[in-house]
Amino acid sequence: MSQTRRLAAILAADVAGYSRLIGADEGGTLKRLAGIRAEVTDPKIAEHHGRIVKTMGDGLLVEFASVVDALRCAVEVQREVAGRNTGVPPDNRIEFRIGINMGDIVVEDGDIFGDGVNVAARLEGLADPGGICVAARVQEDAAGKLDLVFEYIGEQVLKNIARPVRTYRVVTAARPEMPPGSGPALPDKPSIAILPFANLSGDPEQEYFADGMVEEIITALSRIRWLFVIARNSSFTYKGQSVDAKQVGRELGVRYVLEGSVRKADGRVRITAQLIDAQTGAHLWADRFDGSLEDVFDLQDKVAVSVAGVIEPALQAAETAYSVARRTEDLTAYDLYLRACTMEWSLAPEALHLLDQAIARDPHYAPALALAAQIHAQRCIAGWSEDPEAESRRGADLAQRALRTGGDDPGTIVSAAGALAFFGEDIGAMMALVDRALVLNPGFARGWTWSGLLGLFAGQPERAIKHAETALRLSPRARVGTTVGIIGTAHLVNRRFDEALPKLLLAIQETPDSPVPYRWLASCYAHMGRLNEARDVVRRLRSISPVVVPTATQFRNPEHRELLVSGLRLAAGEAE
Numbered sequence: 001m002s003q004t005r006r007l008a009a010i011l012a013a014d015v016a017g018y019s020r021l022i023g024a025d026e027g028g029t030l031k032r033l034a035g036i037r038a039e040v041t042d043p044k045i046a047e048h049h050g051r052i053v054k055t056m057g058d059g060l061l062v063e064f065a066s067v068v069d070a071l072r073c074a075v076e077v078q079r080e081v082a083g084r085n086t087g088v089p090p091d092n093r094i095e096f097r098i099g100i101n102m103g104d105i106v107v108e109d110g111d112i113f114g115d116g117v118n119v120a121a122r123l124e125g126l127a128d129p130g131g132i133c134v135a136a137r138v139q140e141d142a143a144g145k146l147d148l149v150f151e152y153i154g155e156q157v158l159k160n161i162a163r164p165v166r167t168y169r170v171v172t173a174a175r176p177e178m179p180p181g182s183g184p185a186l187p188d189k190p191s192i193a194i195l196p197f198a199n200l201s202g203d204p205e206q207e208y209f210a211d212g213m214v215e216e217i218i219t220a221l222s223r224i225r226w227l228f229v230i231a232r233n234s235s236f237t238y239k240g241q242s243v244d245a246k247q248v249g250r251e252l253g254v255r256y257v258l259e260g261s262v263r264k265a266d267g268r269v270r271i272t273a274q275l276i277d278a279q280t281g282a283h284l285w286a287d288r289f290d291g292s293l294e295d296v297f298d299l300q301d302k303v304a305v306s307v308a309g310v311i312e313p314a315l316q317a318a319e320t321a322y323s324v325a326r327r328t329e330d331l332t333a334y335d336l337y338l339r340a341c342t343m344e345w346s347l348a349p350e351a352l353h354l355l356d357q358a359i360a361r362d363p364h365y366a367p368a369l370a371l372a373a374q375i376h377a378q379r380c381i382a383g384w385s386e387d388p389e390a391e392s393r394r395g396a397d398l399a400q401r402a403l404r405t406g407g408d409d410p411g412t413i414v415s416a417a418g419a420l421a422f423f424g425e426d427i428g429a430m431m432a433l434v435d436r437a438l439v440l441n442p443g444f445a446r447g448w449t450w451s452g453l454l455g456l457f458a459g460q461p462e463r464a465i466k467h468a469e470t471a472l473r474l475s476p477r478a479r480v481g482t483t484v485g486i487i488g489t490a491h492l493v494n495r496r497f498d499e500a501l502p503k504l505l506l507a508i509q510e511t512p513d514s515p516v517p518y519r520w521l522a523s524c525y526a527h528m529g530r531l532n533e534a535r536d537v538v539r540r541l542r543s544i545s546p547v548v549v550p551t552a553t554q555f556r557n558p559e560h561r562e563l564l565v566s567g568l569r570l571a572a573g574e575a576e
Contacts, residue, residue: 003108009070009138010105010112010120011050013041013077013098014059016129021094032094033058040080041096048073053112061121063112067102067141074098074132075148075170082130095130099123102137119165122158126167136166140199140207143240152211152236166211171237189334191228191254192311193278194218196239197271201264210262211236213271216304217258221311223410223441230254249278256284258311268292271303275311285311306473308443333358337368340375348375348384366406370415373399377422381554382515383547396423403433410437410444418450422554427458445471452486459557461490481510485517492520493560497528515545523567534571548572 015021021029045052045062048069053061064070078096085093101123103116119135127133134142139150149171155164194217199210215232222229230252238248245257260273274286289306291299336358343351352375358368376385376395385391399416406412417433434451438444452468455461468486488503501524507517518541525534541548549568555561 003106005104005106005114007103008105008112008116009064009067009100009102010117011062011064011070011074011098011100012059012117012120012124013062013074013096014056014124016095016097018058021092024091029094036081036084036094040084041077044073044077044080048076053110059124061112061117063105067100067138068145070100071132071134071138071142071146071148071170074100075146078130078132093129097124097127097129098132099125099127100132100134100138102135102141115161119158119161122156122161123165123167126153126156127169132170134168134170136168136207136211139168139239149237149241150239152232152239168236168239186253186255189228190256191230192221192256192258193230193235193248193252193254194221194232195243195248195257195259196236197259197273198261200261209264209269211239213260213262213303216301217273217307220304220308220441220443223443224308228254244281245276245278246281254278258307269299273303273307305443308441313445333361333365333368336361337365337371340368340371348379351375364405366402366409366412367415369398369402370406370412370419373402373419374415377419381422381550383545383550392423395419396425399423408440410441410447413437413440414444414447414450418453421454421457424553427454427556430454431458447471449483449486452483452490456486456490456493457554457556459555459560461494461560464490481507481514481517484510485520488517488524489520489564492524492527493555493557493563495527495563497524500524501528513544515541515547518544519548519550519568520564522571523564526567526570527563531571534567535573538572 015033018029041060042052048064049066050062050064050069050073053063055061062070062073064073078098081094081096085095099120099122101116101120103119104114105116106113123133123135133153134150142148143150150168151171153167153169156167157164194214197210197214199207214235218229218232218235221227234252245259248257249255255278257276257278258273259276260271263270263272268290269292270288270290272286272288275284276282277284287307289299289303291302336354340351340354340358343354352372355368355372355375358365359372362368373395376391376398379385380388380391380395396419399419402412402416406416413433414437417430417437421427421430431451431454434447434454437447438451441447448467448471452464452466452471455463455467465487468483468490471483472480484503485507488500488507491497491500491503501521504517504521504524508521511517518537522534522537522541525531525537538548549565549572552561552565555564
């Protein structure tokens with residue numbers, strides 16, 4: 001017996017419901033099937049240079065040298081058979097299920113064997129009647145060469161196959177253009193689709209990495225509770241297609257689209273990504289990430305978390321712009337909340353007025369409850385509250401309501417826990433809440449900022465610095481005043497005055513309306529013996545806050561609190 005091995009595209013097909021059809025009308029079924037063989041399948045196989053290896057009553061096994069030929073043949077057969085079924089009752093239709101794989105086969109006396117054949121047969125069993133299922137290798141080799149849409153249906157565990165097989169369903173008609181206004185309506189919150197990243201490596205084996213990258217990003221973004229993320233089974237229908245972001249937005253009903261590419265060379269990989277407004281086609285953000293392929297999965301995690309961290313503030317800014325452009329008489333609780341998010345420290349009363357309206361519209365709207373609690377805390381810290389005790393009670397009540405209604409929303413958890421920490425709740429419990437939020441969304445830059453701040457309050461300055469620096473890495477282009485202020489204050493309580501000074505100066509530049517960095521900058525100058533500069537800072541502080549020297553009770557470590565306050569007293573003069 002002669003035996004050889006070669007790489008081939010294998011097509012396996014069978015008739016769906018064959019036993020039922022034979023039981024109902026054996027003679028008629030066999031006659032119709034013979035007609036389809038003679039007039040459709042056999043001529044199409046010959047036309048596309050296929051070799052019928054064997055027939056099995058209701059099925060076929062066919063070998064092709066080319067994936068493109070195998071797919072063309074399968075699609076044309078299914079279309080021809082569907083046409084012949086027009087007007088035939090569903091229970092009487094002859095419909096094929098087809099599976100296609102590309103793999104190594106063993107050829108022996110004209111027959112073929114091996115995993116390549118077995119996978120094709122198992123894929124055929126996954127196909128719908130009239131449908132085609134293919135392995136990832138087939139999709140990779142055919143992408144861009146045929147006018148087809150491939151829908152990713154996940155890793156399939158196939159009987160007697162040792163490893164899961166990444167599988168696609170073939171949509172046998174080209175995606176039609178949809179007119180403006182058709183397709184799903186936009187949801188009532190920000191919405192995004194992450195398209196399959198283009199593999200620019202010239203290496204089909206890297207397709208799995210590009211797809212895995214997108215899956216990781218989808219998972220990371222799905223943790224953002226206020227964001228509607230299209231599932232990968234829908235976004236992957238665009239794989240291998242050249243589509244416009246506006247078209248994707250119309251067809252999937254999303255406002256934003258993320259697209260990107262992966263390029264591998266010499267053991268390194270470069271990933272690019274760009275965020276597009278699907279309504280206008282405008283580019284909102286773009287970046288690239290470079291790394292080593294030695295551990296591709298760690299790199300996937302790193303990029304996914306980074307993209308999620310950067311996209312969140314970019315989307316928040318874009319959504320806020322949409323809200324501000326809307327008519328003021330057409331505002332929802334969400335729009336009112338977005339407008340409040342844009343307010344500076346000095347506009348806290350106006351922000352609270354907007355949030356009160358949002359809460360009146362929806363008393364269980366957790367993000368508005370948590371932000372209102374946070375603003376009440378800021379007012380007490382800044383010294384702007386006329387009745388700090390009453391405002392603290394109000395803020396604590398709002399924060400507790402936010403935690404009760406917010407579920408697992410990381411943003412709500414972080415804002416509410418931060419406010420409660422200001423109001424004197426157990427600092428360890430509040431840090432644990434923020435830690436939980438970061439487990440839910442590791443790419444949440446604001447969460448890392450608050451984690452650093454609560455670490456500072458708890459007397460853990462090194463943790464504060466580490467977590468604040470994580471926030472800066474995740475969201476380097478957002479306003480960084482609060483974050484660098486945390487780092488500066490952490491250096492200050494550790495008596496590293498030279499390291500604290502530039503951070504606190506930057507914090508003032510970034511958040512000129514907040515009195516907090518002015519206080520600790522003045523304290524830092526005083527401890528450095530630079531009293532003239534300390535007093536200049538105090539004069540500026542007096543113009544934005546009636547309280548120069550606070551109690552600073554949010555700092556639980558008495559030595560840290562005394563260091564901060566003593567320097568500020570010195571800067572403000574003995575009379576203070």
